[in-house]
Amino acid sequence: MTAVTVTGVSKQFKGGTTALQGIDLEIEQGEFVSLIGPSGCGKSTLLRVIGDLIEPSGGTVTVNGKAARQARRDHDYGIVFQDAVLYDWRTVAKNIALPLELAGWDRERRKERVNEMLDLVELRGFDEHYPWQLSGGMQQRVSIARALSFDPALLLMDEPFGALDEMTRERLNGELLRIWQASASTIVFVTHSIAEAVFLSTRVVVMSPRPGRISKMIPIDLPQPRTSATREEPRFFELATEVRESLHMGDGREMPLAATGLSEGAA
Amino acid sequence: MSVAPVPVVPLPRGSTAAMIGKGARDWLPAVLVLVGVIALWEGIVKGLHVKRFLLPAPDAIWTAFRDNQSTLWHAGWFTFQEALGGFAIGCSVAILFAVVVARWNLLGNALMPYAIAANAIPIIAFAPITNAWFDPLTKTSKMVIAAVLCFFPVFVNVVRGLRSVKPEQLELMRSYAVGELTIFRLVRVPTALPFLFTALRVASVLAMIGAIVGEYYGGSLDSLGANINQDASLFQFEKAWAEIVIACIFGIGFYLAVALCERFAMRWQPRIEGAGS
Numbered sequence: 214m215t216a217v218t219v220t221g222v223s224k225q226f227k228g229g230t231t232a233l234q235g236i237d238l239e240i241e242q243g244e245f246v247s248l249i250g251p252s253g254c255g256k257s258t259l260l261r262v263i264g265d266l267i268e269p270s271g272g273t274v275t276v277n278g279k280a281a282r283q284a285r286r287d288h289d290y291g292i293v294f295q296d297a298v299l300y301d302w303r304t305v306a307k308n309i310a311l312p313l314e315l316a317g318w319d320r321e322r323r324k325e326r327v328n329e330m331l332d333l334v335e336l337r338g339f340d341e342h343y344p345w346q347l348s349g350g351m352q353q354r355v356s357i358a359r360a361l362s363f364d365p366a367l368l369l370m371d372e373p374f375g376a377l378d379e380m381t382r383e384r385l386n387g388e389l390l391r392i393w394q395a396s397a398s399t400i401v402f403v404t405h406s407i408a409e410a411v412f413l414s415t416r417v418v419v420m421s422p423r424p425g426r427i428s429k430m431i432p433i434d435l436p437q438p439r440t441s442a443t444r445e446e447p448r449f450f451e452l453a454t455e456v457r458e459s460l461h462m463g464d465g466r467e468m469p470l471a472a473t474g475l476s477e478g479a480a
Numbered sequence: 481m482s483v484a485p486v487p488v489v490p491l492p493r494g495s496t497a498a499m500i501g502k503g504a505r506d507w508l509p510a511v512l513v514l515v516g517v518i519a520l521w522e523g524i525v526k527g528l529h530v531k532r533f534l535l536p537a538p539d540a541i542w543t544a545f546r547d548n549q550s551t552l553w554h555a556g557w558f559t560f561q562e563a564l565g566g567f568a569i570g571c572s573v574a575i576l577f578a579v580v581v582a583r584w585n586l587l588g589n590a591l592m593p594y595a596i597a598a599n600a601i602p603i604i605a606f607a608p609i610t611n612a613w614f615d616p617l618t619k620t621s622k623m624v625i626a627a628v629l630c631f632f633p634v635f636v637n638v639v640r641g642l643r644s645v646k647p648e649q650l651e652l653m654r655s656y657a658v659g660e661l662t663i664f665r666l667v668r669v670p671t672a673l674p675f676l677f678t679a680l681r682v683a684s685v686l687a688m689i690g691a692i693v694g695e696y697y698g699g700s701l702d703s704l705g706a707n708i709n710q711d712a713s714l715f716q717f718e719k720a721w722a723e724i725v726i727a728c729i730f731g732i733g734f735y736l737a738v739a740l741c742e743r744f745a746m747r748w749q750p751r752i753e754g755a756g757s
Binding site: 261264266285286288290291292294296298300301302303304311312315316343345346 | 646648649651652654655656657658662666667670673746748749750
């Protein structure tokens with residue numbers, strides 16, 4: 214079944230900038246799709262259009278067979294931002310329980326679910342801590358737990374690990390893959406990092422700026438489950454190179470010699 | 481840069497005894513300063529034979545304090561009630577206005593410049609006029625001055641607080657498809673709390689000032705301000721100073737009460753600033 218269908222989506226902002234133009238994208242259920250591209254290519258805008266946080270100027274978005282707005286009202290989205298966006302005045306447990314509270318779950322069920330989530334993101338024992346007592350990586354794990362707590366059909370992640378150091382980022386990449394497999398959700402993931410996109414995704418969508426459009430789609434055929442050894446496989450490097458070259462082509466400024474005529478097709 | 485997860489130190493909550501012990505150690509230097517200043521004051525007044533109408537010695541003030549205790553406390557309580565009433569009225573109206581202004585931007589744009597401009601007017605100068613509007617012998621006339629003084633800092637700060645919500649927090653709420661009222665309750669109000677309490681502390685001080693200065697321009701003889709005014713003109717400087725001490729006690733008590741409410745309302749806050757990871 215198709216999780217997300219984006220058809221002919223465009224977005225012009227008030228100042229006249231065209232953030233997105235002619236975006237067509239289909240995402241199957243259970244896929245892990247990364248949107249990658251330079252700053253200003255509209256990848257975050259596309260993510261927000263899918264999540265009905267921004268209204269597109271043209272085109273349609275369908276999520277699980279419903280219009281994006283209906284999907285939002287049905288609580289089909291879990292969202293994780295670059296900042297953890299935790300509510301400082303709520304404990305870890307209460308942050309995770311927030312969407313459940315809003316969806317009207319009773320206390321017992323909430324508590325049970327929060328404990329499951331704490332196990333999933335390996336933060337058991339931190340339920341009564343406040344966000345300021347946690348490291349950046351731990352805060353982001355709480356944010357992921359909160360996004361997953363109500364079992365959304367679609368997880369939208371906007372550079373969730375962008376503010377973390379490389380080591381924490383790699384560890385959380387591994388954890389995210391484990392969580393994705395355990396929860397069987399569909400993930401749309403915005404990132405700047407080529408390695409991250411290749412390591413995590415089943416498909417990488419390369420975007421280019423001015424106006425933001427999709428310049429290439431690269432299926433990632435690395436075997437599952439992926440481990441830190443995956444990062445050292447020759448195939449990993451081949452795919453990373455392919456993504457890197459597509460990024461430079463879409464850029465229109467820099468054309469690496471080695472890549473000329475190699476992967477022109479999808480532009 | 482530190483990479484490993486930052487060790488998490490649990491809040492020393494519950495250990496009240498330990499907290500009081502730590503509190504005492506923190507306060508010790510301040511107490512020593514107070515004792516030192518009083519001793520120095522006493523020494524200078526006695527040693528240099530300073531005239532009593534210029535500066536009475538602490539022990540003379542203490543005697544005046546002891547001899548007039550019941551009237552002093554009574555006057556302090558009277559003035560404190562005015563300040564508290566004005567504080568309550570001024571802050572409530574300010575919060576109400578702030579909520580409306582923060583919710584409807586257009587109204588905010590129309591009113592904010594005047595609120596800020598009005599804030600620059602020395603409102604205390606209106607004290608004789610409010611005394612003319614309301615019976616100067618009632619508490620109401622002083623409450624009005626205190627309320628007007630409290631209004632602006634609370635209004636401006638709460639508007640800023642309600643508006644300082646991060647856009648992502650709103651986007652997250654939007655993704656949960658909840659209404660404005662829920663967002664207000666769950667996000668805007670808690671975000672505004674630190675701003676509110678900063679303003680309330682300032683307002684608690686302003687309320688006492690407003691009430692006492694209002695009384696200078698004519699007030700009930702039960703009140704602190706009228707008493708200070710009268711005793712100073714009757715050359716009873718020791719008693720005037722004792723009245724000032726009472727005003728300090730009530731003022732500081734008021735401020736601490738607000739600070740205590742703040743602690744209670746924002747228990748989630750770190751006790752030591754700058755220790756965040």
